[in-house]
Amino acid sequence: xxxxxxxxxxxxxxxxxxxxxxxxxxxxxxxxxTKRLAALESRLRMRLFQRSTRRVSxxxxxxxxxxxxxxxxxxxxxxxxxxxxxQTEPSGTI
Numbered sequence: 001x002x003x004x005x006x007x008x009x010x011x012x013x014x015x016x017x018x019x020x021x022x023x024x025x026x027x028x029x030x031x032x033x034t035k036r037l038a039a040l041e042s043r044l045r046m047r048l049f050q051r052s053t054r055r056v057s058x059x060x061x062x063x064x065x066x067x068x069x070x071x072x073x074x075x076x077x078x079x080x081x082x083x084x085x086x087q088t089e090p091s092g093t094i
Contacts, residue, residue: 004076006040007069010048013037014066017055 012022013033023033041047048062058066 001043002040002069004073006036007073009033009036009040010062010065011069011073013049013056014058014062019051019056 009022009026012025013019016022016025019033019037020030023030026033037049044061046061047059048065049056049058
C-alpha cells in the first residue's frame with residue numbers, strides 16, 4: 001500500500017536526480033531516503049529506479065508511478081485547500 005510520504009519521496013528522487021539531493025530537499029538524512037526507497041521497492045516487488053554511483057534513473061514501472069503520484073498529490077493539495085476554505089466561511093444561523 002502506498003501513502004502520501006511514499007509518493008512525495010519517489011517524486012523528490014525523480015525531480016532531483018539523486019538520493020542525496022532528494023534527501024536534502026525533504027529535510028532527511030541520505031541513508032533514511034535510501035532505506036525508505038528500498039522498503040518501498042520491496043513492498044511493491046519492483047524497482048522504481050536504476051541506480052549508479054552518480055545518479056538514479058526511473059524504470060518504466062517508476063515512470064508509471066510518477067505520473068499517477070503527481071496527480072494524486074495535486075488532488076490532495078486541492079482537497080486540503082477546499083477544506084480550509086470551508087472552515088473560513090461563515091456558517092450557522094444569524
